[in-house]
Amino acid sequence: xxxxxxxxxxxxxxxxxxxxxxxxxxxxxxxxxxxxxxxxxxxxxxxxxxxxxxxxxxxxxxxxxxxxxxxxxxxxxxxxxxxxxxxxxxxxxxxxxxxxxxxxxxxxxxxxxxxxxxxxxxxxxxxxxxxxxxxxxxxxxxxxxxxxxxxxxxxxxxxxxxxxxxxxxxxxxxxxxxxxxxxxxxxxxxxxxxxxxxxxxxxxxxxxxxxxxxxxxxxxxxxxxxxxxxxxxxxxxxxxxxxxxxxxxxxxxxxxxxxxxxxxxxxxxxxxxxxxxxxxxxxx
Amino acid sequence: xxxxxxxxxxxxxxxxxxxxxxxxxxxxxxxxxxxxxxxxxxxxxxxxxxxxxxxxxxxxxxxxxxxxxxxxxxxxxxxxxxxxxxxxxxxxxxxxxxxxxxxxxxxxxxxxxxxxxxxxxxxxxxxxxxxxxxxxxxxxxxxxxxxxxxxxxxxxxxxxxxxxxxxxxxxxxxxxxxxxxxxxxxxxxxxxxxxxxxxxxxxxxxxxxxxxxxxxxxxxxxxxxxxxxxxxxxxxxxxxxxxxxxxxxxxxxxxxxxxxxxxxxxxxxxxxxxxxxxxxxxxxxxxxxxxxxxxxxxxxxxxxxxxxxxxxxxxxxxxxxxxxxxxxxxxxxxxxxxxxxxxxxxxxxxxxxxxxxxxxxxxxxxxxxxxxxxxxxxxxxxxxxxxxxxxxxx
Ligand SMILES: Nc1ncnc2c1ncn2[C@@H]1O[C@H](COP(=O)(O)OP(=O)(O)OP(=O)(O)O)[C@@H](O)[C@H]1O
Ligand SMILES: [Mg+2]
Numbered sequence: 263x264x265x266x267x268x269x270x271x272x273x274x275x276x277x278x279x280x281x282x283x284x285x286x287x288x289x290x291x292x293x294x295x296x297x298x299x300x301x302x303x304x305x306x307x308x309x310x311x312x313x314x315x316x317x318x319x320x321x322x323x324x325x326x327x328x329x330x331x332x333x334x335x336x337x338x339x340x341x342x343x344x345x346x347x348x349x350x351x352x353x354x355x356x357x358x359x360x361x362x363x364x365x366x367x368x369x370x371x372x373x374x375x376x377x378x379x380x381x382x383x384x385x386x387x388x389x390x391x392x393x394x395x396x397x398x399x400x401x402x403x404x405x406x407x408x409x410x411x412x413x414x415x416x417x418x419x420x421x422x423x424x425x426x427x428x429x430x431x432x433x434x435x436x437x438x439x440x441x442x443x444x445x446x447x448x449x450x451x452x453x454x455x456x457x458x459x460x461x462x463x464x465x466x467x468x469x470x471x472x473x474x475x476x477x478x479x480x481x482x483x484x485x486x487x488x489x490x491x492x493x494x495x496x497x498x499x500x501x502x503x504x505x506x507x508x509x510x511x512x513x514x515x516x517x518x519x520x521x522x523x524x525x526x527x528x529x530x531x532x533x534x535x536x537x538x539x540x541x542x543x544x545x546x
Numbered sequence: 547x548x549x550x551x552x553x554x555x556x557x558x559x560x561x562x563x564x565x566x567x568x569x570x571x572x573x574x575x576x577x578x579x580x581x582x583x584x585x586x587x588x589x590x591x592x593x594x595x596x597x598x599x600x601x602x603x604x605x606x607x608x609x610x611x612x613x614x615x616x617x618x619x620x621x622x623x624x625x626x627x628x629x630x631x632x633x634x635x636x637x638x639x640x641x642x643x644x645x646x647x648x649x650x651x652x653x654x655x656x657x658x659x660x661x662x663x664x665x666x667x668x669x670x671x672x673x674x675x676x677x678x679x680x681x682x683x684x685x686x687x688x689x690x691x692x693x694x695x696x697x698x699x700x701x702x703x704x705x706x707x708x709x710x711x712x713x714x715x716x717x718x719x720x721x722x723x724x725x726x727x728x729x730x731x732x733x734x735x736x737x738x739x740x741x742x743x744x745x746x747x748x749x750x751x752x753x754x755x756x757x758x759x760x761x762x763x764x765x766x767x768x769x770x771x772x773x774x775x776x777x778x779x780x781x782x783x784x785x786x787x788x789x790x791x792x793x794x795x796x797x798x799x800x801x802x803x804x805x806x807x808x809x810x811x812x813x814x815x816x817x818x819x820x821x822x823x824x825x826x827x828x829x830x831x832x833x834x835x836x837x838x839x840x841x842x843x844x845x846x847x848x849x850x851x852x853x854x855x856x857x858x859x860x861x862x863x864x865x866x867x868x869x870x871x872x873x874x875x876x877x878x879x880x881x882x883x884x885x886x887x888x889x890x891x892x893x894x895x896x897x898x899x900x901x902x903x904x905x906x907x908x909x910x911x912x913x914x915x916x917x918x919x920x921x922x923x924x925x926x927x928x929x930x931x932x933x934x935x936x937x938x939x940x
Binding site: 368371373374393394397398400401402406408412414416425426428429430431434473477 | 548551555562846847849850851852853854855856857858859860932933934937
């Protein structure tokens with residue numbers, strides 16, 4: 263069970279299709295296959311964009327804050343996070359429970375909007391996007407892996423994995439083909455028609471990873487991907503993520519409480535009380 | 547997301563919750579089939595009665611004393627044969643005026659006895675009413691003038707009294723008086739519930755003596771064409787009012803009857819359809835209810851779909867299509883059930899049922915509209931869910 267090169271499922275028809283494995287892989291801002299009705303966010307043209315010479319950061323957060331209001335009480339889950347994550351990085355986010363790790367992941371994954379600060383995802387300032395534009399970033403730029411898998415219960419592994427492509431307007435035959443390739447890539451070629459209830463936790467999480475990478479994303483965000491798994495399955499999942507990062511150049515950002523898991527990452531970001539406490543190996 | 551994809555997803559969701567989908571549809575099925583059946587019965591009744599009226603003959607004016615209207619009984623008659631002669635003069639064409647004296651009497655042939663409507667009339671009846679003969683002859687002027695005891699039988703009366711035997715020339719006893727059968731009518735069916743095949747026609751003069759009356763029940767006038775009906779009606783009414791100042795007479799035309807009955811039955815059909823429509827509405831509320839439950843149950847699924855890139859519009863469409871599928875599938879089943887039920891009623895009961903295309907189209911259109919109308923609120927709720935919160939839901 264290996265992740266073959268070009269994890270980008272080998273259909274080649276759609277998707278950026280650039281040679282994987284190079285961190286410099288630079289995809290255009292998301293554009294819908296169906297002709298681009300709706301938003302087509304692009305990095306604001308011209309030199310006004312603070313970009314590095316070597317490319318667009320996967321994520322660039324400046325003073326990112328997120329607070330929740332609950333019955334008049336304000337909870338500051340994030341209080342000004344600034345960070346930059348380059349394409350192809352492997353980052354572990356660690357920190358005590360309640361420190362804001364998941365909140366940060368949701369912001370990076372465009373599932374949520376910051377209450378203050380700016381966030382650029384793949385060069386696009388999310389505050390310029392409407393909900394449809396955010397949905398498109400979620401669909402094309404990031405792949406999300408959840409602690410509790412979140413698979414559709416009555417749906418086969420193949421159809422679960424193909425789901426993101428549905429919202430991209432990819433045809434059924436191509437969807438199935440790409441989903442099959444993605445499942446093969448996580449070593450589940452023999453489980454295509456199984457439903458989540460017929461699979462082990464480790465297998466379910468691998469299906470979820472296949473789903474995260476079927477759309478050929480720039481980044482995979484994983485919030486405690488091994489949290490619900492035993493050590494052996496957890497290691498298997500981590501192996502897949504590592505290879506995905508090493509072979510296909512997909513950036514991986516994961517949250518974990520387990521030191522061994524965090525140890526796999528080249529960079530570690532410590533979050534405490536809604537702030538970045540320490541950031542090892544920031545490539546700056 | 548493409549439309550076909552959304553449809554596939556919705557079908558899948560309905561399939562997964564088969565029993566619930568079926569039960570939800572059931573409300574719509576009942577509503578739609580009720581609309582189709584009740585409209586079919588209403589329309590059938592209307593067509594049947596209109597057919598009966600048209601089947602009487604054409605361009606007929608019925609003159610009766612007093613005021614007629616639906617629900618108002620004709621007042622005691624004050625018309626007699628002299629008035630008939632007067633109306634003949636007014637009309638100008640004596641052959642287009644006939645008369646009726648009605649009475650219910652028992653008719654006996656040997657051991658067979660039936661209760662029949664005895665109508666005293668004259669030789670002009672076939673000039674005005676559509677009353678084909680099967681055998682024998684109509685009443686003649688001589689029969690009336692000489693007060694003969696002859697009778698023309700309706701088909702049902704003849705069947706009951708004579709069975710397979712040819713009644714022409716045979717004897718029948720009406721109210722204890724012996725009559726000779728001279729004619730036999732073709733079956734013509736009923737008009738306003740009056741079974742015309744159970745009538746026995748005898749000369750009006752004979753009838754008056756038989757029942758001991760000099761009055762008549764009504765006069766029928768045949769106009770020469772549709773345009774003649776109204777002027778003729780006015781002439782007859784004016785003539786009678788001049789002859790009996792201060793008294794009221796009514797002259798009812800077929801067109802008036804058709805109009806009145808048509809509007810009453812049309813209203814009845816409308817009321818029936820509205821009642822059925824209410825049950826369709828209740829079915830729609832059921833759909834809305836189930837869709838809300840479904841949205842709640844599938845909160846995590848919705849959150850996940852959004853996390854994977856579904857837009858609000860995609861989710862809205864998915865749930866709206868589910869709701870519309872529920873009601874349109876229910877609608878189609880309801881139409882099939884309604885059409886089947888109407889055909890069954892038509893075949894097995896005396897109630898006429900005429901299936902109309904407009905009711906089918908309307909039922910289908912309404913059920914689709916009900917789906918949209920009652921699906922929008924749940925679908926919007928689903929579309930508005932925050933993905934993070936939705937994913938965390940249990
Ligand atoms: N929807 C919300 N409404 C109100 N408060 C919230 C909400 N989501 C998170 N919080 C609060 O924000 C803070 C950060 O939560 P978050 O889930 O990001 O922590 P975490 O670092 O992921 O913790 P854990 O390691 O336990 O998963 C917590 O105090 C939490 O109670
Ligand atoms: Mg968390």
